[in-house]
Amino acid sequence: xxxxxxxxxxxxxxxxxxxxxxxxxxxxxxxxxxxxxxxxxxxxxxxxxxxxxxxxxxxxxxxxxxxxxxxxxxxxxxxxxxxxxxxxxxxxxxxxxxxxxxxxxxxxxxxxxxxxxxxxxxxxxxxxxxxxxxxxxxxxxxxxxxxxxxxxxxxxxxxxxxxxxxxxxxxxxxxxxxxxxxxxxxxxxxxxxxxxxxxxxxxxxxxxxxxxxxxxxxxxxxxxxxxxxxxxxxxxxxxxxxxxxxxxxxxxxxxxxxxxxxxxxxxxxxxxxxxxxxxxxxxxxxxxxxxxxxxxxxxxxxxxxxxxxxxxxxxxxxxxxxxxxxxxxxxxxxxxxxxxxxxxxxxxxxxxxxxxxxxxxxxxxxxxxxxxxxxxxxxxxxxxxxxxxxxxxxxxxxxxxxxxxxxxxxxxxxxxxxxxxxxxxxxxxxxxxxxxxxxxxxxxxxxxxxxxxxxxxxxxxxxxxxxxxxxxxxxxxxxxxxxxxxxx
Amino acid sequence: xxxxxxxxxxxxxxxxxxxxxxxxxxxxxxxxxxxxxxxxxxxxxxxxxxxxxxxxxxxxxxxxxxxxxxxxxxxxxxxxxxxxxxxxxxxxxxxxxxxxxxxxxxxxxxxxxxxxxxxxxxxxxxxxxxxxxxxxxxxxxxxxxxxxxxxxxxxxxxxxxxxxxxxxxxxxxxxxxxxxxxxxxxxxxxxxxxxxxxxxxxxxxxxxxxxxxxxxxxxxxxxxxxxxxxxxxxxxxxxxxxxxxxxxxxxxxxxxxxxxxxxxxxxxxxxxxxxxxxxxxxxxxxxxxxxxxxxxxxxxxxxxxxxxxxxxxxxxxxxxxxxxxxxxxxxxxxxxxxxxxxxxxxxxxxxxxxxxxxxxxxxxxxxxxxxxxxxxxxxxxxxxxxxxxxxxxxxxxxxxxxxxxxxxxxxxxxxxxxxxxxxxxxxxxxxxxxxxxxxxxxxxxxxxxxxx
Ligand SMILES: Cc1cc2nc3c(=O)[nH]c(=O)nc-3n(C[C@H](O)[C@H](O)[C@H](O)COP(=O)(O)OP(=O)(O)OC[C@H]3O[C@@H](n4cnc5c(N)ncnc54)[C@H](O)[C@@H]3O)c2cc1C
Ligand code: SF4
Ligand code: SF4
Numbered sequence: 037x038x039x040x041x042x043x044x045x046x047x048x049x050x051x052x053x054x055x056x057x058x059x060x061x062x063x064x065x066x067x068x069x070x071x072x073x074x075x076x077x078x079x080x081x082x083x084x085x086x087x088x089x090x091x092x093x094x095x096x097x098x099x100x101x102x103x104x105x106x107x108x109x110x111x112x113x114x115x116x117x118x119x120x121x122x123x124x125x126x127x128x129x130x131x132x133x134x135x136x137x138x139x140x141x142x143x144x145x146x147x148x149x150x151x152x153x154x155x156x157x158x159x160x161x162x163x164x165x166x167x168x169x170x171x172x173x174x175x176x177x178x179x180x181x182x183x184x185x186x187x188x189x190x191x192x193x194x195x196x197x198x199x200x201x202x203x204x205x206x207x208x209x210x211x212x213x214x215x216x217x218x219x220x221x222x223x224x225x226x227x228x229x230x231x232x233x234x235x236x237x238x239x240x241x242x243x244x245x246x247x248x249x250x251x252x253x254x255x256x257x258x259x260x261x262x263x264x265x266x267x268x269x270x271x272x273x274x275x276x277x278x279x280x281x282x283x284x285x286x287x288x289x290x291x292x293x294x295x296x297x298x299x300x301x302x303x304x305x306x307x308x309x310x311x312x313x314x315x316x317x318x319x320x321x322x323x324x325x326x327x328x329x330x331x332x333x334x335x336x337x338x339x340x341x342x343x344x345x346x347x348x349x350x351x352x353x354x355x356x357x358x359x360x361x362x363x364x365x366x367x368x369x370x371x372x373x374x375x376x377x378x379x380x381x382x383x384x385x386x387x388x389x390x391x392x393x394x395x396x397x398x399x400x401x402x403x404x405x406x407x408x409x410x411x412x413x414x415x416x417x418x419x420x421x422x423x424x425x426x427x428x429x430x431x432x433x434x435x436x437x438x439x440x441x442x443x444x445x446x447x448x449x450x451x452x453x454x455x456x457x458x459x460x461x462x463x464x465x466x467x468x469x470x471x472x473x474x475x476x477x478x479x480x481x482x483x484x485x486x487x488x489x490x491x492x493x494x495x496x497x498x499x500x501x502x503x504x505x506x507x508x509x510x511x512x513x514x515x516x517x518x519x520x521x522x523x524x
Numbered sequence: 525x526x527x528x529x530x531x532x533x534x535x536x537x538x539x540x541x542x543x544x545x546x547x548x549x550x551x552x553x554x555x556x557x558x559x560x561x562x563x564x565x566x567x568x569x570x571x572x573x574x575x576x577x578x579x580x581x582x583x584x585x586x587x588x589x590x591x592x593x594x595x596x597x598x599x600x601x602x603x604x605x606x607x608x609x610x611x612x613x614x615x616x617x618x619x620x621x622x623x624x625x626x627x628x629x630x631x632x633x634x635x636x637x638x639x640x641x642x643x644x645x646x647x648x649x650x651x652x653x654x655x656x657x658x659x660x661x662x663x664x665x666x667x668x669x670x671x672x673x674x675x676x677x678x679x680x681x682x683x684x685x686x687x688x689x690x691x692x693x694x695x696x697x698x699x700x701x702x703x704x705x706x707x708x709x710x711x712x713x714x715x716x717x718x719x720x721x722x723x724x725x726x727x728x729x730x731x732x733x734x735x736x737x738x739x740x741x742x743x744x745x746x747x748x749x750x751x752x753x754x755x756x757x758x759x760x761x762x763x764x765x766x767x768x769x770x771x772x773x774x775x776x777x778x779x780x781x782x783x784x785x786x787x788x789x790x791x792x793x794x795x796x797x798x799x800x801x802x803x804x805x806x807x808x809x810x811x812x813x814x815x816x817x818x819x820x821x822x823x824x825x826x827x828x829x830x831x832x833x834x835x836x837x838x839x840x841x842x843x844x845x846x847x848x849x850x851x852x853x854x855x856x857x858x859x860x861x862x863x864x865x866x867x868x869x870x871x872x873x874x875x876x877x878x879x880x881x882x883x884x885x886x887x888x889x890x891x892x893x894x895x896x897x898x899x900x901x902x903x904x905x906x907x908x909x910x911x912x913x914x915x916x917x918x919x920x921x922x923x924x925x926x927x928x929x930x931x932x933x934x935x936x937x938x939x940x941x942x943x944x945x946x947x948x949x950x951x952x953x954x955x956x957x958x959x960x961x962x963x964x965x966x967x968x969x970x971x972x973x974x975x976x
Contacts, residue, residue, distance in 0.1 A: 061911045062576040070603035071578070073592055074585035081562045092577060119579065120564040138577035158577070160568060183620070184567045311624050375563040378623025382558040434558075 042067070048111060049089050052133070055101045056091055062139075066090040075116070075134055079181075080124035082385065082439055083468055087128035090116075092139045096214060096222060096253040102135055103251065104220030106498060114500040115251045117158065117189030120181040122374075122386050123467025125193065125246050129502045135251060137188050143167055144254070152211055153259050157188025157252045161195075164257070173259045176203040179463070180371040188252050194244030196463035198295040198370070199327075201421035203260070205463065207243040214254035215242060218499040226256065241489070246465050247500045249493040265332035266294070267339050268363045271324040271346045271354040272317060276300060279322035280396040282349040283420040286326070287393070289345060291338055296421030297325040297370055300400070302380075303415040303428070310376030312368040320352060324420070325370055373417045374428065381413070381430035383439075387446045388464040389425045389453030396420070402452040403427050410445040412438075424462030425453065451476055466504045474506055544594035548640035550781055550821060552633035557591040559625045560584070566627070569620035571898045571916050572610055580607040583617035583627045590634045600641040608634050610912060612905055613777050614898035615810075615869035628870075629817055635779030711741040712748035713764060722752055722762040729759035730846065733798030735791075735812070737805045737936070738770035744936045750963035751804045751839055757966055758848045762802075767794040773811035777905075781818060788815045789825065792832045801832075804839045804959055806935035810870035812836040838867060839959055840934060844876035851965035853972055854886040860928045861889065861958075862920075862942065863896035864935035877934055877958045884965045890925045897923065901941030921945040930954045932961055 042053050044067045056064040066072055067089045076084040088111070093099045106113040113133040116126040128134055141158035146168055153175070155164060161182040164175040178197035179185060185195070191213065196205040203209075212226030225238045242249055273279035279298060286293065299307065304316050304323060316323050324346075328338045339356060346354045357363040377384040391399050400416060407414040415428040427449040431442035446469075450460045454476035461470060474483060487505050490497075543551045566583040567573050573582035580589060586607055592598045608631060617627045713736050716722055721731075732755060736748050755762050772787035792815065795801050803809035813836050815829035837845075861881060867873045874896070881887050900916030924931060924945075931942055931953045943955045 061915055063578060066578065066580070068603050070589065070598055070601075070607070071580045073598065074578075074580040074582070074588055074607075077562065079563055090578075118564055118567055120567075136577060141577075181563070181565065184564050311619075311622050372565065372622030375561060375565050375622030378559045378561040378563075378621075378625065384561055 044089075046089070048105075048109065048133070051105060052089065052091050052102060055105065056093055056098055062092070064092050075119070075128065078116075078119040078124060078126040079122045080127065080385070080467065080469055081383065081433075082443060083124055083127055083129065085128050085131060087134040088131050090134040090136050092136050094139055096216065099135060099140075099216045099251055099253050100220050100222050102133070103216050103218065103499075106133055107219050107496065110496065110498065112498050112501060115157075115188070115192070115247050117186030117192075118160070118181075118184045120185045121189065121193060121467060122388070122464040123246075123461070123469040125465055125467040125500070125503055126189075127468060129468065132500070137186060137251075137253075140253065141186075146259070148173065148259075151259050151261075152256055154254060154256050155187050157191070157255060158186050159188075161185055161187055161190060164259075168259060169262070172262045174262055175209070175257060176200075176260050177206045177209055180374065182371075187255055187257065191243050191252050191255060192245065192247045193463065193465045196419070196422075196424065198297055198367075198419060200463075201296055201419065202292050202294045202329075207240060209258045210239060210243050210255065211258055212256035213239060213242055213252050215250040215252055217250045218494040218496070222253070223250075244465075246467060246504050248490055248504055250499070263294070263329035263331075265335050266327060266329040266363070267335050268357040268366060269324075269326045269339060269342055269346075269354060270314075270357070270366060271326065272320045272352045273322040273324070274320055274350065274352050276321045276400055277397045278349045278351070279324055280393070280400075280420070282324060282346050282351070283396070284393050285345045285349065286342055287421065289341055291328065291341060293326050293342075293421060294329040295325065295327040296419070298416075298418040298420040299323050299325075299370070299373065300416040300418075302413055302430075303373060303417050306376045306380045306415055306428075307369050307373050310372065310379040312365065312372055312376075314366055314369045316369075317352075325366055370417075374426075377415060377428055377430060381432070383433045383442075384415075384428045384430050385442055385446050385469075386464070387425075387427045387429065387449045388461045388470075389427070389450050389458055390460075390462040391423050391425055391453045391456055391458035393420065393423045395456040395458070396423075396425070399425065399452050399456055399458075403449050406445050406448045406452070410441050412442060412445050414445070414449070419462070422462070423458065425458075447473055468503060471502075471504065471506045474504075544596040545599045546593055546637050547600075548637050550633070550636050552590060552594065552630060552637065553820065554594065556626050556630045556633075557587050557594075559623045560587045560591075560621075561623055562588070563622070565622055566617040566620045566625075569616040571612055571614060571616070571900075571919075572912060575912065575915050575919075581610055583621070583625075586611060586631060587625065587627055590630055593634075593637075600637055602642075605638050605642070608638060610909055612865075612898050612900065612912075612916065614865040616865065616896065616898065619869045619896075629814070632776050632779075632781070632817075635777070636781040637779075639779030639781075711745045712736055712752060713741055713766075715749075716752070716764055720763070722756055722764070724759045724761050725756045726759050728761050730800070731761040731763065732800040732802045732842070733763045733765055733795055735768060735771065735795075735801060735803045735805075735808055736764060737803075737808050744939065744957070747804060747936065747957040747960055750957065750960045751802070753963045753966065754839070754843070754848070754959055755802065758843065758846070763798065765794040765798070769794070771805075771808040771811045773807050776811065776818070785818050785825075788818055788829060791815075792825075792828055795832065795835070798835060800842070801836045802839050802842055803836060804934070804957065805937075806838065806864040806867035806870065806873075807937050809836060809838045810866035813871065838871060838873055838876075838934065840867075840877040840880055841871075841873050843962075844879060848880075848962075849966075850883045851962065851969055852885065853965050853968035855884050855961070855965055855968065856886040857930055857961075858888045858890060858928050859930040859932055859961075860892040860925050861895060862892060862899065862924075862931055862933040862938060864933050864938045865896070865898050867934045868896040873934075877932075880958060880962055881932060884961060887961075890928050892925060892931075893923045895923070899938050899941045899945065901935075901937040917941060917945050917948075921949045921951070924951065924953065928953060930956055930961075932956050932958050934958050 049067045053065050072086050075087050112130040116134050116136050119126050138158040140156040142156045144154040146153045178199050179195040190206045194206050214224050413430040417426040429442045429446045431438045433439050450473050459477050460473045570582050579585040611631050615628045769790045772784040776784040813833045816826050819826040819829050899920045900913040905913050939955050946953050
């Protein structure tokens with residue numbers, strides 16, 4: 037809040053201030069240690085590093101000017117949204133200049149006729165739905181962090197959510213992007229919101245590139261008409277295997293639920309101890325939250341089918357939400373599931389594996405073994421419909437050695453997913469956290485093919501370096517060394 | 525006594541404990557930050573983050589910085605002070621946080637350390653001293669209208685105080701209602717000074733003690749009067765303990781926890797015979813319910829304070845739980861409701877006051893978007909952080925529906941701030957306390973009866 041002038045001795049800070057100017061109430065740049073410390077990590081807390089500075093651009097031109105400056109002066113830089121990322125994508129590992137996108141938070145336009153909206157990257161996910169719901173529309177991708185995360189961050193991580201089973205993840209809802217390339221040039225992809233342009237599918241490439249190919253400054257998204265009706269069911273199972281069989285049976289019965297979520301016993305303990313308890317029984321092994329939506333007329337039929345499936349799978353209790361309040365309560369309980377772990381553990385890391393649905397009991401058994409091996413509790417939250425499993429490894433960073441143990445246990449959970457034919461991230465991205473685990477699913481050639489693409493966009497590798505791929509020291513360079521040794 | 529025991533006895537009574545770079549007594553509570561998993565789900569709830577987008581001004585950032593001092597990464601200095609003191613203490617983050625992190629409590633504890641490390645000097649020190657040491661704890665001084673006026677002229681809020689009597693620009697039927705409002709010139713504590721018990725108007729069903737509050741009883745004595753009326757009408761004998769004093773919330777918010785403890789002890793003593801302590805100021809109620817947090821290093825007082833806190837109840841919740849007579853007179857008011865932070869976030873009371881208002885015939889309630897967003901009042905934040913307070917108020921006023929005649933709430937601090945907002949943005953709503961409206965409805969009913 038200080039109106040005092042910039043007191044930094046860093047010439048780069050002084051030059052960056054010239055780009056963004058000064059503001060009477062808010063700071064346009066942070067450079068003091070006390071302020072920077074708040075940016076030393078994101079939702080992934082096991083690696084921390086101070087940024088060189090945090091700058092707050094107000095528009096695309098300022099972003100482009102900052103990026104150009106960094107490019108010309110060889111300063112590492114990266115974009116940051118709300119910093120809710122769970123894989124460390126926004127952590128300034130190399131002392132980056134952080135370009136905070138949160139003041140570019142306008143809803144620029146809504147075109148109901150063509151069902152699309154244009155937002156600035158700092159616009160918060162849930163605000164989009166809130167701004168158009170009175171007209172009967174919504175924005176479908178709903179990560180559990182939607183109260184706070186930015187749509188720019190969603191594009192970078194290709195975020196998914198509970199309702200992506202039926203409606204698809206972020207990439208299915210992006211029609212166009214304006215991007216500042218790592219050299220400061222501005223390009224537009226999916227011009228006029230027409231996504232299927234000739235040429236390479238840059239829209240697909242950029243979405244999910246984890247902030248390594250460019251900085252998104254404007255986003256055209258698809259908006260959807262609210263479904264006519266919605267019904268939600270809660271089902272308790274004494275055995276995980278029964279719950280997981282129910283999931284498979286629902287899908288094979290041809291029902292496409294809007295959402296199909298599962299939590300295990302430890303996860304239930306967490307959400308019940310936290311801010312939004314529902315009153316789930318403590319002694320069950322699995323709770324399923326199932327939502328169907330669509331034309332009102334067909335919903336009862338679907339619900340009856342779901343009830344029948346649950347009953348034939350030894351469900352202990354199954355019930356439909358009786359009111360919108362009840363439905364909202366169930367969802368608040370589920371959507372705050374990660375944070376709720378704070379109520380039963382000082383720290384956690386969340387993993388993000390994908391598995392074939394039918395393999396759930398097998399994978400959970402393996403995770404249980406890992407938990408016992410490491411003496412660390414592991415809770416499981418599962419987007420059961422699309423096989424996206426979130427094991428949450430609970431630990432206490434104050435105990436020496438426990439963070440390392442947790443990381444290793446987490447990595448083994450991912451291995452368990454990869455081993456049954458799954459993969460290592462469904463929606464949270466690779467970031468810093470899962471760089472090495474990329475080897476579980478890609479060969480060296482496959483990784484190199486991707487780093488070469490990064491090279492095209494991000495030639496100096498100043499933008500968010502050290503993320504997404506295993507360090508070259510252990511991949512490309514090792515390979516080159518081996519090749520060199522062989523040549524000798 | 526063994527030699528070892530002798531040695532132990534000779535240690536200073538309270539060897540000062542430290543925690544990283546927290547070097548002063550009354551250390552912040554490690555368990556409070558241990559709950560935080562750094563998820564960021566609190567960001568958007570925070571008015572200072574919303575305005576600045578700066579994470580050191582977010583709940584997560586503040587918790588992180590407070591923890592960093594304990595880890596020895598930061599020291600208690602000016603730069604650390606900025607984010608910690610720019611917090612409005614609005615507690616919205618507590619509601620939003622899935623892990624139930626007590627961010628507000630942590631911030632108060634950190635402020636305690638800062639104030640011990642860097643006692644206030646200059647004009648801020650003078651303002652703090654005037655308000656916190658010289659005024660609020662001394663009922664006699666508060667009561668003296670002369671000093672009050674001076675203090676209000678000085679702080680530029682004089683006009684606003686007048687605003688509470690908005691007669692000239694009010695719609696006609698509100699002026700009429702004004703006419704049936706009891707005109708009280710004296711504080712409730714003066715008025716009932718001689719009475720040991722103010723008897724219930726009907727058969728006595730319960731007995732309650734009432735906190736009159738320091739500022740409340742002088743500036744808003746009509747709210748206190750209304751509270752007494754409503755309580756006695758609904759079968760409560762009301763006791764106003766004479767030795768009660770200012771609740772200490774403003775002191776604790778400002779980091780002066782020592783004065784906070786002194787005032788707390790005085791109140792705990794003053795109310796020791798009461799079974800229920802009724803409060804009509806959300807900020808005070810919230811503080812009273814948290815007194816035990818002040819005594820984490822003093823088990824004896826901690827227990828006493830905890831026991832006391834269990835007896836404290838907000839007037840709206842109390843009426844809701846014990847039942848009240850529904851007024852019969854038609855009021856015909858279009859109004860909106862503002863959730864005071866320390867009622868909604870601090871005490872989880874949201875629906876009860878709304879139910880009371882909706883029970884008044886002829887009340888049309890218009891929804892205020894983001895009704896539980898802070899108005900920027902936050903004790904003396906107004907004076908210490910004017911830019912931020914002004915910006916917070918502006919966004920609050922944008923949410924007040926245009927076409928309502930009244931804004932109701934359950935906290936005097938908010939009433940002042942909203943009155944400032946009404947004046948500053950050229951609006952013409954009357955700012956009232958929920959209980960006042962209920963009382964007016966009762967009065968109207970009585971006067972109609974008498975008229976017949
Ligand atoms: C409690 C909790 C629940 C979550 N639930 C889900 C979930 O259900 N589904 C899901 O998919 N994710 C979930 N996440 C993860 C996270 O919220 C998402 O990855 C989200 O998309 C991140 O958005 P952000 O604004 O916080 O981005 P940040 O964390 O700030 O950044 C994430 C990455 O995006 C890059 N980036 C940010 N903005 C831009 C931009 N404008 N241009 C280019 N790159 C940019 C950053 O450099 C970084 O690499 C959850 C997180 C938490 C804490
Ligand atoms: S205070 Fe709560 S909501 Fe905020 S980051 Fe910590 S755990 Fe998450
Ligand atoms: S109390 Fe209010 S201002 Fe302070 S951190 Fe929490 S939400 Fe922000």
